[in-house]
Amino acid sequence: MAKRRLKEDGHFCCYICSRTDELQVHHLIYYMFANLVDFEKLKEFCEQVDIYGYGRLLKHTPIMTIDDIRNMMVLCQDHHTGTSDEIGGSTGIHNLPLGEFMMQKLARPGCNPIPQDGESFEEAMERVRQHQKREEPDNG
Structure with a gap:
């Protein structure tokens, strides 16, 4: 039901990179924590982290299940479970702290500090440094 609604409402692309x-x-x-969730707290959380607007739209509707559309985020394979287990780790939400994961969406173009497939952390940071050098104005 939620997946169909996300498609119908035009949200069926990766939240991070827009892949389809x-x-x-x-x-x-x-999902593994479904039996531990205080659904009123989940509703409050989903209203604060309202990525598709369903928290606002369904504000007066209680959340009764972990499968509620307000608790969903569409991701591509790379941003869900990750690109690989090679050097540099993964780009997926299951493998990164939330702040690092969200940098993949929020970083300026060319400044994504998260190592991509086969890239070490040091290589990612060098890529970012090189991009920033190209952006620096010439004061000479």
Whole structure:
């Protein structure tokens, strides 16, 4: 039901990179914790982290299940489970702290500090430094 609604409402692309292939629906609060969730707290959280506007739209509707559309985020394979287990780790939400994961969406173009497939952390930071050098104005 939630997946169909996300498609109908035009949200069926990766939240991070906008890809439209290899898509998966991620639970913001993981399915494995469904029996531990205080649904009123989940509703409040989803109203604060309202990425698609459903928190505002459904504000007067209680959340009764972890599968509620307000608890969903569409991600491509790379941003859901990650690109690989090689050097540099992964780009997926299951493998990164939330702040690092969100930098993939929020970083200026060319400044994504998260190592991509096969890239070490040091290589990623060098890529960012090189990009920043190109952006610096010439004061000479």
